[in-house]
Amino acid sequence: xxxxxxxxxxxxxxxxxxxxxxxxxxxxxxxxxxxxxxxxxxxxxxxxxxxxxxxxxxxxxxxxxxxxxxxxxxxxxxxxxxxxxxxxxxxxxxxxxxxxxxxxxxxxxxxxxxxxxxxxxxxxxxxxxxxxxxxxxxxxxxxxxxxxxxxxxxxxxxxxxxxxxxxxxxxxxxxxxxxxxxxxxxxxxxxxxxxxxxxxxxxxxxxxxxxxxxxxxxxxxxxxxxxxxxxxxxxxxxxxxxxxxxxxxxxxxxxxxxxxxxxxxxxxxxxxxxxxxxxxxxxxxxxxxxxxxxxxxxxxxxxxxxxxxxxxxxxxxxxxxxxxxxxxxxxxxxxxxxxxxxxxxxxxxxxxxxxxxxxxx
Amino acid sequence: xxxxxxxxxxxxxxxxxxxxxxxxxxxxxxxxxxxxxxxxxxxxxxxxxxxxxxxxxxxxxxxxxxxxxxxxxxxxxxxxxxxxxxxxxxxxxxxxxxxxxxxxxxxxxxxxxxxxxxxxxxxxxxxxxxxxxxxxxxxxxxxxxxxxxxxxxxxxxxxxxxxxxxxxxxxxxxxxxxxxxxxxxxxxxxxxxxxxxxxxxxxxxxxxxxxxxxxxxxxxxx
Numbered sequence: 370x371x372x373x374x375x376x377x378x379x380x381x382x383x384x385x386x387x388x389x390x391x392x393x394x395x396x397x398x399x400x401x402x403x404x405x406x407x408x409x410x411x412x413x414x415x416x417x418x419x420x421x422x423x424x425x426x427x428x429x430x431x432x433x434x435x436x437x438x439x440x441x442x443x444x445x446x447x448x449x450x451x452x453x454x455x456x457x458x459x460x461x462x463x464x465x466x467x468x469x470x471x472x473x474x475x476x477x478x479x480x481x482x483x484x485x486x487x488x489x490x491x492x493x494x495x496x497x498x499x500x501x502x503x504x505x506x507x508x509x510x511x512x513x514x515x516x517x518x519x520x521x522x523x524x525x526x527x528x529x530x531x532x533x534x535x536x537x538x539x540x541x542x543x544x545x546x547x548x549x550x551x552x553x554x555x556x557x558x559x560x561x562x563x564x565x566x567x568x569x570x571x572x573x574x575x576x577x578x579x580x581x582x583x584x585x586x587x588x589x590x591x592x593x594x595x596x597x598x599x600x601x602x603x604x605x606x607x608x609x610x611x612x613x614x615x616x617x618x619x620x621x622x623x624x625x626x627x628x629x630x631x632x633x634x635x636x637x638x639x640x641x642x643x644x645x646x647x648x649x650x651x652x653x654x655x656x657x658x659x660x661x662x663x664x665x666x667x668x669x670x671x672x673x674x675x676x677x678x679x680x681x682x683x684x685x686x687x688x689x690x691x692x693x694x695x696x697x698x699x700x701x702x703x704x705x706x707x708x709x710x711x712x713x714x715x716x717x718x719x720x721x722x723x724x725x726x727x728x729x730x
Numbered sequence: 731x732x733x734x735x736x737x738x739x740x741x742x743x744x745x746x747x748x749x750x751x752x753x754x755x756x757x758x759x760x761x762x763x764x765x766x767x768x769x770x771x772x773x774x775x776x777x778x779x780x781x782x783x784x785x786x787x788x789x790x791x792x793x794x795x796x797x798x799x800x801x802x803x804x805x806x807x808x809x810x811x812x813x814x815x816x817x818x819x820x821x822x823x824x825x826x827x828x829x830x831x832x833x834x835x836x837x838x839x840x841x842x843x844x845x846x847x848x849x850x851x852x853x854x855x856x857x858x859x860x861x862x863x864x865x866x867x868x869x870x871x872x873x874x875x876x877x878x879x880x881x882x883x884x885x886x887x888x889x890x891x892x893x894x895x896x897x898x899x900x901x902x903x904x905x906x907x908x909x910x911x912x913x914x915x916x917x918x919x920x921x922x923x924x925x926x927x928x929x930x931x932x933x934x935x936x937x938x939x940x941x942x943x944x945x946x947x948x949x950x951x952x
Contacts, residue, residue, distance in 0.1 A: 391852050398786035457756075519854035525783045526854060528933040572937050592855075599937075620855075 374707040386512065393516035394523075398531040402523065418661045420499035427546030428583065431688040433458075433679070434538055436473040436563030436612040439514035440507060442495050443480015444472040448502065450659040451560070457705060458676045463697040464689055470539045473559070474514040476533025478540070478728040481510065518562035521569045522592035522621065531569030531596070538570055539577055549578055554601075554688055555581040558679060560658065561613065564589020568603070571596035583686070585679055587658050588650075591634035593623020603642045604682050608650025608658065645678060647671075661712035670709045738765055738772075746867065748874040753837055763832070766839035767807055773842030775805025776801040780851025780861065787929050790921050798921045805913060806842065808853040808864030814838030816901075817876060824893070825886050829879060837879055841872035855905075869895075 399405050435455055441447040455469040472478050481491035497504045520526045521534075524592050538557075543549060555578060557567035564586035571582045572595055581601040588611050597603065607614045623631035629638070636642050648672050650656060656663040660671035669677065677698065683689040735760060744752030756762050778785075778799050785795055818834035821827060844867035851861040869891070876887035902910060 387853075390854060391849070393854055394783070394852060398783060402786045402789045402791075516854060521947060523854045523857070525858070525929060528929050528937075529787070532933060532936055576937065595937075 386525050389512065390516050391521070393513075394520050394526045394530075395516075397520060397526060397533055400476045401529045424544065424546050424728070426548045426551070427466045429464055431464075431549050431556065431683070432466040432468060432542055432545075433544060433556045433558055433683075434468040434471060434542065434567075436471060436557060436559040436567050438561035438563055439511045439518065441472060441474060441480075441514065442491055442498075442510055443482055444470040444478065446495055447483065448479065448659075450657075450661060453490065453661070453691070453708070454672045454676065455658040457672065457701070457708070458679070460701045460704070461673075461676050461694075461697055461706075462683065462689065463693040465683065466542075466545055466547060467540050468538075468545055468547075471534070471633045472564050473534055473570075474517045476530055476537070478537040481649075490663045514562060518565050518590065520568045521562075522594065524595075526571055527594070531566065532573050534566055535570040535573035536613060537579065538574060542578075552580050552684075554581045554583065554686070556585060558585040558587060559589055560587040561652065562590055563587075564605075565591045565594065565617070567657055568592075568594040568596040568600065571600045572598075575599040583627065585682065585689055586614075587675060588652050589612060590617040590620075591624075592617065592621040593628075593631045595632050597632045597636040598642065600641065602686065603636065605642065606645045606647050606658070608648050608652065608656075610656060611652040612616070613652035621666065645682075648679065650675075655716070661709050670705070673705050673709075734761070734765065734768075738768055739841065741765060742769060742843040742846055745840045745871050745875075748870060750874065751879040752843075753840065753875050754877050756836065756840065757833075762836060766836045769841040770810050770839045771800070771803035771844030772809035773848060774803035776850065777803035777806065777845045777848030777864075780848040780857065782852070783919070783929060787933075788921075794921050798917075801917065801920055805917075806845070807839065810839050811835050811840055812901075813841075813872070813894055813898050816897040817872075817890050820893045820897065821880075821886070821890045824889065825880075834879065837875035838872055840875055841868045843870045843871055865884065881887075 380642070407427070435458070437444075437447045437451055440451075445452075457468070459467045459469075472480050474481075482488050482495060485491075491510065494504075494506050494510060496509050517530070520530045529596065547553065547555075555574065557571065559565070559567035559576075564584065567584045567586070567589075568591055571584060574580075575582045576599075582599065583601050584596075584603045586603065586605045588607060589605060590613060591605075605614075621633075622628065624633045626634070628634060633642075647658065648665055650658050650660075650663075652658075654660075656671065658671055658675045663671050665671065665674045667674075680689060680694050680698070684691045684694050737755065741752055741756045744755060756765055759765060782795070785798055814835040814837070815831065817838060818829065818831050821829065821834075844864045848861075848864060851857040851864070851920060853860060873887060873891050876891050877884050880887045880890075
């Protein structure tokens with residue numbers, strides 16, 4: 370009886386997952402076809418903002434757009450550690466315009482709690498996650514966004530999906546004072562599935578912005594995407610304790626060595642892809658790339674080490690003044706240390722509380 | 731109606747297992763032609779649903795989207811009938827027999843059975859592979875049906891199925907062109923969109939030619 374109920378539940382769950390995967394492409398396809406009312410706003414190679422409409426140009430010499438991992442519910446509702454990481458990145462990357470508010474899992478930048486059929490359900494999950502960052506139900510969000518990554522990587526749907534995200538990235542850049550046509554280099558920093566979407570969007574960003582596009586993958590799960598053909602450089606930051614980032618290598622045939630003419634392998638042969646070993650970092654949990662309570666042998670928290678690696682890469686490519694970078698780090702270090710100590714104390718308190726609860730039980 | 735759907739489902743299920751009984755079950759009913767036609771139309775409609783990206787890219791409106799699915803079902807059924815006729819003709823020439831044309835058409839129609847799951851082609855990333863599996867599966871169903879028709883003689887069944895398929899390919903590239911033209915015109919009229927454009931054709935206008943980026947890299951642009 371119990372076994373048959375379990376098997377029924379399991380079958381239902383599998384069918385639900387397949388249904389979710391089947392419906393995944395419809396959001397971007399319907400958007401393109403104009404089924405949901407508004408006509409898609411698309412990036413153009415020739416469009417420039419009309420006089421008087423353009424915001425004042427930001428003085429930064431380059432821009433970094435952060436695309437979050439599959440745990441994001443909307444541009445603002447991402448795991449707290451990523452939010453804190455972004456705020457610290459702004460302070461440690463001087464002279465760079467940092468854009469943290471693009472939601473890469475929707476072609477319209479509309480988060481899951483926006484005006485959608487399941488908005489109430491996602492708001493409920495969001496509340497649960499705020500109470501418990503390790504709540505198991507957030508797996509639903511991960512799965513939903515994972516299917517969108519697959520849409521981005523699919524050569525049938527990818528062009529539409531990636532075009533939509535590219536349009537949203539351009540809008541977010543312009544809102545912060547990036548002038549289209551200025552030629553200022555843009556770096557897309559994507560975590561996990563965000564790295565694949567970064568590559569996909571690069572195809573359309575390069576001609577629309579008329580600027581060099583770099584991608585920094587933070588434990589990214591990437592396909593053999595044609596976006597590599599227009600990307601100036603792809604840096605893949607990977608942790609030795611992160612098996613998830615290897616999925617891209619296993620799942621996407623174009624990355625296998627048997628296909629030397631694939632976009633990925635040609636980019637590798639041309640030296641466009643650089644692999645950066647981040648040490649013992651993991652994909653999830655406290656030891657991930659944004660962790661504040663796990664430290665490298667040099668004594669930096671994983672979060673700061675990841676920001677600094679990005680800073681070093683940007684400096685190497687001439688996108689940050691090395692002296693300014695060192696100065697910004699020195700100025701920010703006390704704040705970073707204090708923040709790390711506060712997070713460590715918080716984690717210790719949580720552990721004590723858990724131990725206490727166990728003893729009482 | 732319920733019995734009709736039940737027979738359809740049993741036919742699809744058994745045909746996909748390549749079970750010769752499937753063809754006996756379908757053949758045992760007086761309305762067998764309708765059962766096969768329904769399977770073929772369902773298979774064609776489901777396959778187009780799986781490949782519907784082309785409808786979306788061409789911005790087909792919702793009502794016409796549904797019409798497109800039905801139209802594709804009918805076209806798919808017709809194409810299977812043409813294949814069935816080609817197989818029958820080949821068998822008459824290579825292995826003289828008295829098998830009626832209608833029977834060959836009905837059994838070839840069951841080749842649509844795997845395509846009832848054509849909607850699975852929608853699945854991101856895995857869909858293309860599933861589409862290929864369904865195509866091979868469909869061929870195997872037709873081959874199994876022809877083997878049944880040839881009283882279990884696999885060799886002649888294989889020859890007729892393959893040669894029949896080749897005949898259809900040659901015909902569609904030669905004397906069948908006017909028919910394809912009419913089909914495409916009908917398609918355009920009913921769907922309101924020209925289906926010749928692919929995703930790459932339409933979206934290519936927004937993408938950079940790769941040489942642009944290559945030039946930039948060579949210049950050493952930061």
